[in-house]
Amino acid sequence: MAGQDYVPLYLAGTQASCIAGAAITQGQLVVITGGTLVGGGVNPTVVPTSAATSAQVGVAAASAASGAPVSVYFGGVHLLAAAGAINAGDPVVAAANGAVADLGDGTTYDQVIGHAWSAAANGQVAVRLGEF
Template structure:
């Protein structure tokens, strides 16, 4: 066995589409990521920098990150992927129990487009 990633906090992957720093990204192929879709169960982490399709991007897989909210989120709320690599409050009813919890909000967001800090849980 050969160690691929030390502690796995950061992983390099190829951008499968244009990615903006701070977007949640999901695995879309072998070591390939794209902005996460709503309710994704394949979230790998958060992009550290902008990347065009085909470029390498570093993905943060653990820690506290700042991401864009898709709607109002209260600190202490579990969050899930929303369209365009954003996050939204997790709801079992809305998610049909299938959406993966990707983190816990440690700050609040009043509306869509606000930045929110989350503790990643991917």
């Protein structure tokens, strides 16, 4: 497994070994795009998010090249890149480049991946994943 450079603010969830389906930067929001059953387990394939999605998302613990293993946190509170204005308490959705955005026009509640625990400042926001 690749080295670990990113640590969440709080952790309540699962950390899983995945396979990078594209280049991933530590701390990016990633989405599961596939998976392979391996000896009674599964190796999910993940890529950085590109838009709102109802698919399972997590946060990359380390940077990884495409095809390399990468540890991903599913759940917990994370400091993520913010795409636009977000207020504390707002529901958030996945956005381009592994960031998050405020739930807005064109997105639906089934695409909410968590809630902001802070207002966005300096391009970052604290988000609790999986809290609906």
